[in-house]
Amino acid sequence: MTICVVGAGAFGTALAVTIARADPQRAVQLWVRDITAETTMNWTGESPRLPGVKLPKNVHVTSLKEALDQASVILLAVPAQALRPFLIKHAARLGGRPLVACAKGIDLETLDGPSATIAATVPDAIPAVLTGPSFAADIARGLPTALTLACADEAVGEMLQAALSTPTLRLYRTTDLRGAELGGALKNVMAIACGATIGAGFGDSARAALLTRGYAEMSRMALALGARPETLAGLSGLGDLVLTCTSAQSRNYRFGLALGESRAPDAGMTVEGVATASAASALAARLGIEMPITATVAQLTRGETTPAAAMQDLLARPLKEE
Numbered sequence: 001m002t003i004c005v006v007g008a009g010a011f012g013t014a015l016a017v018t019i020a021r022a023d024p025q026r027a028v029q030l031w032v033r034d035i036t037a038e039t040t041m042n043w044t045g046e047s048p049r050l051p052g053v054k055l056p057k058n059v060h061v062t063s064l065k066e067a068l069d070q071a072s073v074i075l076l077a078v079p080a081q082a083l084r085p086f087l088i089k090h091a092a093r094l095g096g097r098p099l100v101a102c103a104k105g106i107d108l109e110t111l112d113g114p115s116a117t118i119a120a121t122v123p124d125a126i127p128a129v130l131t132g133p134s135f136a137a138d139i140a141r142g143l144p145t146a147l148t149l150a151c152a153d154e155a156v157g158e159m160l161q162a163a164l165s166t167p168t169l170r171l172y173r174t175t176d177l178r179g180a181e182l183g184g185a186l187k188n189v190m191a192i193a194c195g196a197t198i199g200a201g202f203g204d205s206a207r208a209a210l211l212t213r214g215y216a217e218m219s220r221m222a223l224a225l226g227a228r229p230e231t232l233a234g235l236s237g238l239g240d241l242v243l244t245c246t247s248a249q250s251r252n253y254r255f256g257l258a259l260g261e262s263r264a265p266d267a268g269m270t271v272e273g274v275a276t277a278s279a280a281s282a283l284a285a286r287l288g289i290e291m292p293i294t295a296t297v298a299q300l301t302r303g304e305t306t307p308a309a310a311m312q313d314l315l316a317r318p319l320k321e322e
């Protein structure tokens with residue numbers, strides 16, 4: 001099986017590295033969008049997004065479009081808002097095989113998750129999703145990690161699970177694409193909320209409340225869209241929520257922390273929760289469901305409120321049953 005990973009950022013590189021290490025006989029293509037990126041990575045032997053992680057010999061960095069044609073499985077590790085443009089641009093080269101979305105977000109323009117985006121742009125591909133609690137740096141260091149592989153086609157799901165699991169990266173399987181991808185997308189929004197809460201000095205109890213009520217919001221949206229509750233309770237939902245809302249390794253959490261501390265966030269980071277907060281708010285309005293934390297994070301990221309005012313508004317909401 002020929003595996004091609006699209007996007008040589010932190011996550012794409014970590015996946016390519018761990019898959020390649022597991023079987024030195026297997027060539028893994030790591031696709032970058034231009035020759036400059038290809039030359040730089042071949043020269044340095046690493047990705048600028050994952051410094052210090054040397055690429056094994058069987059990872060081949062390439063910008064050749066033919067690498068897409070030749071792959072039997074393609075992992076899509078570009079940011080969520082870049083996924084649809086990438087798929088539209090290369091649709092003719094991507095059909096007829098599994099496309100595994102690794103991005104965690106909701107498209108701001110269509111309000112679709114990655115699997116619906118694949119279905120809409122490359123209708124004859126088999127959409128799959130790889131998601132769950134994992135920092136790229138941890139995967140690349142070979143630390144133990146467990147993720148969710150979602151694919152509606154059970155046989156293809158089993159094939160992908162076997163092909164992408166490694167001795168340190170353990171994949172669990174589900175057919176609930178919607179639930180898996182929504183957990184991954186929405187936990188980023190909650191991580192911004194939790195970071196802002198800690199940054200503003202509201203304390204660990206407030207964070208636990210936000211994490212828990214955030215989980216209720218995630219489940220509400222996912223169930224409204226046909227997801228299964230057990231998916232939300234699994235690695236891709238609760239698992240990733242806990243990781244991202246409690247670790248300063250998370251860029252979404254750090255972005256929130258900066259907002260809470262009234263300082264500028266680090267520049268140039270991929271922070272999926274920013275666009276996804278607005279997309280999820282719009283989707284909640286379309287579905288007619290309440291997602292107050294998500295709406296608050298959307299306002300925060302657009303500069304329409306402050307952490308202090310946001311917390312006051314959340315606390316002042318009408319009292320209700322849990």
Ligand SMILES: NC(=O)C1=CN([C@@H]2O[C@H](COP(=O)(O)OP(=O)(O)OC[C@H]3O[C@@H](n4cnc5c(N)ncnc54)[C@H](O)[C@@H]3O)[C@@H](O)[C@H]2O)C=CC1
Pocket residue numbers: 006007008009010011012031032033049077078079080082085086102103104105134135136137269270272
């Ligand atoms: N970094 C992490 O620990 C994890 C990230 N993810 C998810 O993976 C996705 C990507 O994140 P990172 O790799 O961390 O971001 P990153 O910012 O490190 O890298 C993104 C990469 O995508 C490339 N890219 C953007 N548009 C492209 C296009 N049209 N064609 C080819 N390449 C393109 C960029 O050049 C960059 O190298 C996000 O949705 C993130 O939520 C998921 C799990 C862990």
Ligand SMILES: O=C(CO)COP(=O)(O)O
Pocket residue numbers: 104132133134135188191240243244249250251252253270271272
């Ligand atoms: O998705 C992740 C962990 O599972 C990575 O989180 P960040 O994008 O917030 O760094």
